[in-house]
Amino acid sequence: MNIDLYPSRVSNKATIKERKDPVIHSSAEGPLKQPELTSYEENGYLMIEKLFTDEEVELMIKELEKTMKDNQSRESADVIKEPGSNEIRSVFEIHKDSGFFELLSKNERIVKIAEQLLGSQVYINQSRINFKPGFKGKEFYWHSDFETWHVEDGMQHMRAVSCSIILTDNYEFNGPLMLIPGSHKWYVSCAGTTPDNNFESSLQKQEAGTPDNESLSWLTEKAGGRIDRATGPAGSVLFFECNTMHGSNGNLSPYPRSNVFFVFNSMENVIGKPYSGQDPRPEFLANREEVKPIQSVPSNSLTKQSIHY
């Protein structure tokens, strides 16, 4: 195994260290202009308003509802329900549906941005659709995705970017994603160890890999006391760096919040063995030998004519 650049859950004491990887991995041409790149590099995220049209969003919602319905009675590691209810919160691996979401995951509007940020060809490391119901959508505590992917899945470098296509207007009051600007520049090594079967429970309620209060306060102070919220109209897309500290409040409003979520990883950062060595990863994360770079499809391939392929 390679040397562990980012040890976590290895002691009873949390620590915070500077990241060892660049944030933007190339100076190659791409859809993002310099101010957008600078903003992503500084903050660790970038919201692009209405990257998809209302018509495309409508299609996505229909497909999301269909996928939710198809999975309602399926018990599987890739179908996650609300704690204490039978309501679906997420369906994973939707980029392998040989249909709409596979096509969406290859759309050049998002793939070319991921390639630009990661400086290489990319593949989908994880995908899901998320549905946060009105009234009872639960909070999700602060975490860095990279910490989990590193410790539990074996992602070696910070060279991945999450892409969240928001399908419902995100308001201040319906539990939008909250992000600590600049937090991606620091790695919080969490205290404790990974319990067995953490994957299944952590998607419902985060426990292992939970950053400590002191580190969170420090990161927020570094950000000038600012915590940002990913609000915006449906069709907007949030790109956020794999190590950006984020979380979300519950959703007390009547308005559900849903999104499509793709994690693009660099082909030069393909996942190995988990660092913890303890966690039995779900099968769909285990098969890494088949990873192939995405061949993006044209931007207009979501229109009604072309989805009946």
Place this chain on the structure above:
Amino acid sequence: MNIDLYPSRVSNKATIKERKDPVIHSSAEGPLKQPELTSYEENGYLMIEKLFTDEEVELMIKELEKTMKDNQSRESADVIKEPGSNEIRSVFEIHKDSGFFELLSKNERIVKIAEQLLGSQVYINQSRINFKPGFKGKEFYWHSDFETWHVEDGMQHMRAVSCSIILTDNYEFNGPLMLIPGSHKWYVSCAGTTPDNNFESSLQKQEAGTPDNESLSWLTEKAGGRIDRATGPAGSVLFFECNTMHGSNGNLSPYPRSNVFFVFNSMENVIGKPYSGQDPRPEFLANREEVKPIQSVPSNSLTKQSIHY
């Protein structure tokens, strides 16, 4: 007993009805100007920025911390702790402390506004200091205070106003109070009945008197899909009508949120017997014979010189 204008928790079906009381109870002169009155009448709340100075806020925070500390090890109905922890969330009846908070409760800056809105002399029906810790402050689900005060305490008319003096900057991201504009014009009669000893548990986690999803959706739609948040700098004061539907998210941020909370009730609306007849009210709410109208004290009485009375 008088006729029950606002029955609730009397059947298994929730209903929504128009309110039967005016929102503003007089046209008498007072500190609020017409645009502020109109805003309060339309929305059911009014935020006045920095009604108290930074120096006064500093004093209030010191007194709040002292009161919290004094009550840390006291087990009593007027000391409310966080669910699942020993951390104090609220201390009630602080306007009877024969000290700082009693003086604050009489300050003409707030009392004269309450008198203007309620069209009569007023008394304090309830008071408390609230402390919502960073990281783990819990959410508080939607409710109308009046529904509870009516059913459990016997408040007959909607002729009371809550006054929340915010002692910490309230941001979008540290769990500010959320309000549904215009919701005070409607009364949601909740389904179900009041369980015994509801008072003690409901201050930790709201259950009885919980409005139904359909009514909440209807109220929010009426408000044009808008849910407002009481954000603003420390020293600001939120006045909100007793029937305004409100709630709050958890506080995931490192920044605690605290406030001083007085409920002014009209002397013409003094509380009788509870309508539910089931709930053993805590002793401090039971003694109504001693109710006397507030004689307000001058605005400057909080300055350092005058608190050592």
